[in-house]
Amino acid sequence: MNRQEFARRLRSEVLILDGSMGAFLQARGLPDGYAPDLWNVEEPDAIVAVHREYVNAGADILLTNTFGASRLRLGEYGASDRVREINAAAVQNARRAIGDKRALVAGDIGPSGTTLQPGGELPFEEAVEIFAEQARALVDAGVDVIAIETMFDLVEMKAALIGVRDVSRTVPVIAHMTYTVRGLTDTGTDPETAAIVLEACGADVIGVNCSVGPEDMLEVVGRMARATSLPLSVQPNAGLPVMRHGRTVFPQTADQMAPFAKQFVDRGAAIVGGCCGTTPEYIRMIASEVGHKPHAATSRLPGTWITSRSRSLRIGKGAPFVTIGERINPTGRKVFSQAIREGRTDLIVQDARAQAEGGAMALDVNVGVPLVDEAAMLEKAVLAVQNVTDLPLVVDSANVHALERGIRAFPGRPLVNSVDPVREKADFLLPIIKRYGCAVIGMCAESEIPERAIDRVRNAEKILRMCEEHGIPKEWVVFDCISIPVSAAPASAAQTIETIRIITTELGCATTLGLSNVSFGIPLRKTVHNTFLAQAIAAGLDSAICNAVDPLLKETVAAASLFAGRDAGCRRYIDMAVPLEAQRKRDQAMLDAAKAGQLLNVATPGGDEPKGEAGAGKAKGTRDLLWDAVVEGDKDGVPGLVKRGLAEGLDPFDIFLNVLTPAIRHLGDLFGTGKKFIPHLIASADAMKAGVAVLMPLLEASGNVEKKGTVILATVKGDIHDIGKNIVGLMLRNFGFDVHDLGRNVPLEDILAAAREHKAQIIGLSALMTTTMMRMKDVIDAVRGQGLPHVVMIGGAVTTPSFAEEIRADGYGKDVGDVVAIAERMLATHKERFPRDASDKPATQEPRSPAP
Template sequence: MNKKLNFSDWLLFDGAMGTMLQNHGIKFGELPESYNILYPELIEKIHKEYIDAGCDIITTNTFGANSYKLKNYSYSVKEIITSAVRLARKAAKDRFVALDIGPIGQLMQPYGTLTFQEAYDIFAEQVKIGFTEGADVILIETMSDIYEAKAAILAAKENSPLPVFCTMTLQNDGRTLTGTDPLTMVTVLQGLGVDALGINCSLGPKEIIPQLNDILLYSKVPIMVQPNAGLPEIKDSTTIYNVTPYEFASDIKSIAELGATILGGCCGTTPEFISEVRKALDSIRPVSRHVKKITAAASGVKTEIIGEGITIIGERINPTGKKKIKDALKSGNINYLALEAIQQKDAGANIIDINAGIPEIDEEEMMVKITKEIQSLIQLPLQIDSMQPKVIEAAVRIYNGKPIINSVNGKKESMDAIFPIAKKYGALVIGLTLDEKGIPFKAEDRLDVAKKIVDCGESYGIAREDIIIDTLALTASAQQDAVKETIKAIGLIKEELGVKTTLGVSNVSYGLPRRELLNSTFLAMALTAGLDAPIIDPLDEGIKNTISSFNVLWSYDVKAEAYIKSLNDKPTPSWNLDNNIEKSLKQIIITGLKGDVEKKTRELLLNNIKAMEIIDDHLIPALEHVGEEYERGNIFLPQLIQSAEAVNKAFEVIKENLSSGELERKSNKILLATVKGDIHDIGKNIVKVLLENYGFDVIDLGKDVASEDILAMVQKENIKLIGLSALMTTTVKSMEETITALKKYDKECMIMVGGAVLNQDYSKLIGADYYAKDARSGVKIARSFFNM
């Protein structure tokens, strides 16, 4: 289709395919995507009904058409997608067709087994087929993991020229399942170059409105919203929605008036809903939004806005002048490097710089390993620091978030190598004020180099706010007069170019005694000149005190609250590796350091500490602490799972070193299954990981499991606690039937249920004993049930 999308006007998507198939009698266990082949006339009819209702874009019936979800079916990905796109294309005529791509349904590393490349390959297969068959748009939707969304977006952009839309699904707490908040979602997705982003599924339109604030404020690209038809209810074993088409359209109109321009419906919506939305949109015009431009780096769960206070970039993971870092890199001691990141985070760093540049190793391989490990352990954004473009690209490709690239300079060769990488992966980039002539002495000349870097970056499509300028600190021992020029250059660059600035502070003191005094004084001068993000050692007390004091004097620390608190707080032991301060097994587990947990557990066993004492005094308290932090929202699912897996490593060590009768642990069996007709098991898989790491014996029957198969396993293994999962509204009835069969067999067995469409009230209505709103709740239920 040659017609182009008009982003200046409304773009109206269709509603729910699953709801329509349910209304047409789809049976439990039937694969919705199979209807493209088995009942093509029905799929075409549904598409036409949405076209007649007034939608501009119809979505192919391919939400779960990936190789992972289809592996147990006789249909291939190519068959399903080919048929789906052709049917949609036939029904659409002059309207647009969006290739629908949903989550793979498997957890990604580090808290699952699916690698980034495997996820990419799965999505790439879908994209290639959809593009070849004539789709107009790639729609990546209902994503709960920003890392998986990144894999899907790269696969879409690298394997087709089509526009890419991406929507994520948020929970009631305003975050995705893996902890991504709306600002981080915007920061990462628009950096990757999507043509539209937003929210779909999970909630009704009224509930979604409060979650749109940051998206509306920070998104430079059009915003897409596809809510459910309100929150589902169960009446007479049937799932219904509590919002009428008129009410839905009224709320969508309110969302449109806030600034969203791409709209539609998700679960529970039908052509009647879309028809009412069309009428509502035709009565108004799109509104212009005031987008706030920020310089921001992000991890998968946290965004650091540079320029709103002082951003500390931790410099310690750099082999220059650091023998222990060099030795760790040579020996592949990733754990040591990860601890360096953790101690900098604990000392107040906001971003962690990573440099693995020594000639004795494969820098690219090492940088990727370090990046993967550190991003799995801490929530801070990372700065990828290398002189080799291939090393930078390898790391930022697998990075979960929006990283900083350190660095580019004013040489044409450098800019032509680095800027395409920064643009492709949506990274911030640090520009060094040097070029073919070297580092200019005068501040005005450094401004000229900075201007050249900014202009070239913009020519590559990199926004000015995504470039940070480093005015380069020269050593006072060799070029004393240049120090003032470095400070002067900061002010000039900020005033003339309006970009943020950074500086490697400690460079100034090389070759002189009492370096810490010079560094602190120089830092104070630079901060006063407008330095935004100093690259420093956050464990240096003088440096920390300078920043703390500056924040008070510059009104960043309102009422000096942080400053006063820091003076009153008792100092806690640091992770400072140079001081060899030993941490307890509990503290190691809290950080998720699986390598150290094995070593520490063996040490305790060698010291004749009993197995149950290790479990009771270290393992369980550590998990309880992490669980409480998770419930408070201080950490998120990835960190929760990392700590749980660290505990599992401890259990493995205990089992290896003890006789079978020495460790007295009950066999607490729990059966898990996603019910018949539901092929979404990511939530169940998370529950499984946590339960196993708490020491439970989990029997996982997988997804799309018939009630008779669940009952047979319960009978065979004499299981008393069963966990059932359902994500789709269409399979809640199947869950109820399974509960009825289980209770008929054994009234004493207890059943906990979970899933996106469930809540406490629904669980009671279908006969469940417990409702687990998340994986952590499932663990609590299990521990209570088994009196642990």
């Protein structure tokens, strides 16, 4: 089955996906902690039997038993060289179960089992190859569909989709993300952003599976439906897991869960199935509710969509005018250029923060300085900017290799600047645009700028033809209609306006400009280019690369949008104008009072200027800047600020205790409230680590270094997920704990042996799979049964407070941001249990003063 055939079938009817596999295999004798994937070759009849039950229950699509059959995950069982054998056997087992019935085989691909860079060790391209290797084995074995599932990291999902599409452009692909009860992934991606990115990267069906029950998936599905033109797929758990009589169970019965299927279908779901806790009985009831019936269609507003990891933005007709901040650019900026030569990102971060706070809707990132490794520096800049803002980015370079590095480092869907009508460059760049699912700026000029609008439009049409050759739709292209200094070519402005009109109305594409070019070389530049901007917006201009924090420009955009159909009900203009008008009245009143002699000293009118604009407020001191740098994950900026603080006479221990420590605690609080996410935690922890590295020799010399306690970390036997655990280790080390991370799939005996060897006070256990949760209880039972002095803390996506209480854990970490406070509390509460020769010094005192 190819993509077109699959799409046609989904347009006409709802297909039923199967349910859980793991629990069935355990009931048939799968040992605890053993890889289910290996049973494809060792116990094929058991696999076939489970598949057949689902086919008989009405499943139209069977997921192969290959969720963990990729190189890294099989490597945990010494089978990394058996990827092709195991995946081929799994496909054959599914085919045997189907027999002569009309059902499809979907090759199942789960997460890689580790974390991608920058948060982990796995390079993006290596992840792509790992997913491609499994996809190649599945495609060669004859699957009808590929299903990528249970992904919470948008970067990893992109790697998986790219890997599959590198193998086959024709196999249909279902792409499932997994969400928390907050409606976000653990890395902070909302449903709309995921839908846009997954569609652009080549998915044929997008959706959600695992983690939560059907109630919490309803809103996620509805939000996805408004952000994509693709059909949706839904695979909920049978509720959230609970402990009953020492067993992990899912509380929602089949008759409670099945009625949700109709609600999913009404929101645009064309595929409905079940995940953890569901059985053939669940699938039978779901099939009777919605199987082979029509479903609602999804819909997405037209235009060019770009995203960050957690925010999406539309550029096009009727959308709010998009201001793209131009400041991250070395042109004409000596100090900025020097920072880039030195490999520093502090000024980049500063400009990104200022523009985001000043109202920019996207940011252009350009680091093109002669004799610099631009590819490496652009990647570094893109990573740094992500830590301080969630705005979508325009990745900007004349160097195609640099563009690819910058694109690869960005978790969302960037706008790439740019492609021109020269075929040699286009044939090199457009495959990269297609592979990574980017949007792209098309230049309406080659080496020389055409004078006439009609010639610029011809260049645009040439670019669209080349895009079509590479499978890139016109909705992915935003055309730069070219602005020329009015001082040099007065007639050119009218041609630019006409180019905008033709491209928006006749080609149906979005448009942009580099705005400041038009006023180059003449006085009162803001007046000139803002006047031109108003005319361009009237002609249909959708966006501009500009000084997005300029108050006059923002007023011009708001006012012009009233007449261009971009501000229904004048709401945006009123939201901008009312507080501004009130502020101006206050300012005028103060000035009038001053003139009348009623005030001797006039303060800055209205207090600080808007954040991000020149001269805003009082300059921050080193402590405040260091606090900001840690919270924002500015790893490059922190060491210099620490050294500056030391040079100013700050005490090393004071910097550690009263600046770095509360800053990272604050970041943990933001994580706990859903305002920051795992990537931010990793970046901030790395930033603090960089600062501590500067302080450590001084702290050791002064005798102020002490370990709070020793912690053993491990993912339990049978589970090979370690993303959350790795971050926990990073956070604990930053707070003075001695951490020994044993890795993944760790047997009980190894955990206890390491705890004895290192005289650990705390054992931290992680599990992400419901089938491995009870291994945590085994460890706790052994610790208690043997009278060992350790306390045990548990965590992981499937764990809950009630589960922790039932298995008698000493601590439970809901989020990785909680673990430091929990570990400190455990040390204080259970101090009498720890060995006398272990560290029994009091925990480092809390900060003596509030955070800056």
